[in-house]
Amino acid sequence: MTLQGWFLILAFTGVLLALTKPVGLWLFALYEGRRTPLHPVLGPVERGFYALAGVDPDEEQGWRRYALHMLLFNVALMLFTYAVLRLQAVLPLNPQGLGAVGEHLAFNTAISFTANTNWQSYGGESTMSNLSQMLGLTIHNFLSAATGTALAFALFRGFARRETKTIGNFWADVTRITLYLLLPLCVAITLFYIASGVPQTLAGVVDVQTLEGARQSILLGPVASQEAIKMLGTNGGGFFNANSAHPFENPTALTNFVQMLSIFLLGAGLTWTFGKAVGNTRQGWAILAAMMILFLAGTAATYAAEAAGNPVLHQLGVAGGNMEGKEARFGIAASALFSVVTTAASCGAVNAMHDSFTALGGLIPLFNMQLGEVVVGGVGAGIYGFLLFAILAVFVAGLMVGRTPEYVGKKIESREVKLAVLAIAVLPLVILGFTALSSVLQQGLAGPLNKGPHGFSEILYAFTSAVANNGSAFAGLTANTPYYDGLLGVAMWIGRFFIIVPMLAIAGSLAAKKYTPESAGSFPTTGGLWVGLLVGIILILGGLTFLPSLALGPIADHLAMIRGQLF
């Protein structure tokens, strides 16, 4: 570990914290449906969209209606992308002349991008035409992030409103978030990326004779516009197979920094928006504090493991940290930090190959996802996932003191706790169930590239990533098979929508409750004790469930690695 490395980590955290309130304020304006400085320009577009779609943005929806409209929109988007991918061969903007995307791959990919996962069983450069990248995939990068934020708004309203049946209008939320937040930010970030060396062209392959006289084919495309929303929307699906390790996606240390910030930006801002929505911004800061504790602990662990390097290679005479799968311009610290950020949030972009991390360095990204990606988390999904844990935490606190738990002015009762448990239980059930299945079935065992415990880690990582809607991979796994494409597709769908529906039910149930003012007997949810309780609940629920599986994978791998046992 170096001073420069720690400076990067602290600079990142500092800049993030400095941006949290401004971003949170902007999000709060959208949450409230207020005018923004962008309304004079984009207002007509918004109104035009409503008019054509027959939407009344002021019509309030109950949680069932909100959920139904959200689901229908997502199904429509998914089918649209499936069609674009299947018709790729006959559609324009296909400079490489690529054929149609296969059935099971198109199924997997359409779900993957709808569910904000961006798991990729394919390499972008050899599978997707420019049109598929733009029209098939980029739209989801915007709209799945907008959907996530809209859902977070709906839950915020559940906490903030009193004795009402409604939690907002889904169409208005999605449209406003897309037009007044995601699109303008992406325009700015895209221009920065292009200036830094990320291509933005409709051309395809350029043939090159290298300095040594060899031939090299260089693939270009509309990369920057996709890159901007890929990070900001915590999507993570790369234009190229190597994702943000690819020099055309992430050419410099500065673009790398901006990419990491983009991943956390909206998730961090939403914690502030939540505090503001419930009338006490300290509630938001307390949540962010718990997130930052988990984040910095994970970062320190991964950084230490990667900087310590691989003892197997040290014995051969190699010095220094683990550079397999890492880019020279980023080095150890920027790669370790990126891996923690991308898995703490549900981004899944990678600037280094997690599969080649040391065993313990790779354990942290895996564990981050298993915690439910609530450490900042995906855009919207992070905060609503975190609030589910908060409900459980006040419940546990309530049990200890023997009082009905309250949180931000709402009594948390049996219905909310049951629904929260239901949503949280989805994660371990599906991850461990599908991993177990794939560890015994022939089709499952055919997947891993690596042998021994690391091969098991590849399977475990895949299903964790899918259910948690992350999308990063221990990429040695050969996943473009009917078995994995199908099962991972199902896992991603469950991981997204089987959490959302109970969460919206909680929002509806909370909105109907009356306000319970804080009293001397209330458990304070802003101080250090609360932050500690949150961290504890998240670690115990996440950690204990998955510990046996981690012992079989990364921990066994680590023990083998330090003994020099090879597979």
Next chain:
Amino acid sequence: MTKDLSSALRPAIVLTLLFAALLGLLYPLAMTGLGQTLFPRQANGSLVHDAHGKVIGSTVLGQAFTADRYFQSRPSAAGKGYDGLSSSGSNLGPASQLLVDRVKADIVKRRGEGVAGPLPADLVTASGSGLDPDLSPASALAQAPRIARVRGLTVERLRALVAAQAEDPILGAAHVNLLALNHALDSLSGVVADVRPAVR
């Protein structure tokens, strides 16, 4: 419920199409237009041309350097090496026999060139993309004795060259761009005079 369903169908379909047009076509095409106007070199891949206008590579994207007279690039898992159509890391785990075999072979090769002492990690490991354009300064310096021998230059001269080309961004790691470095090396030896300077 059926009424709800049908009332949601129109916005679901219409907004899918409207957003597809806005985000899937208008946005990327507008950014392409803007990028091509404002930053045409970068938007088209930061390509480097020789004096005859022939493209010799990209300053951003790595290319293979395997000859003894050049600073050689890192091992690559992109296709057969530095394949611009097939970016990839090796994805080999830390206790992988395949990884150890590959690293061993590279170490034997470097030792044969006279590299003594501990080997810088990036010199014998494959990058994440397989298209890494850079090398750590330590890995470049480790190759200096071989290049000095082949080109009849002093090691000190090469040291100075690497130092002049190296960058150390505070938010990343120290590295040197191989196309720029090797191009400068050629100019130093007067081998190729007709290549326009590689702009970074």
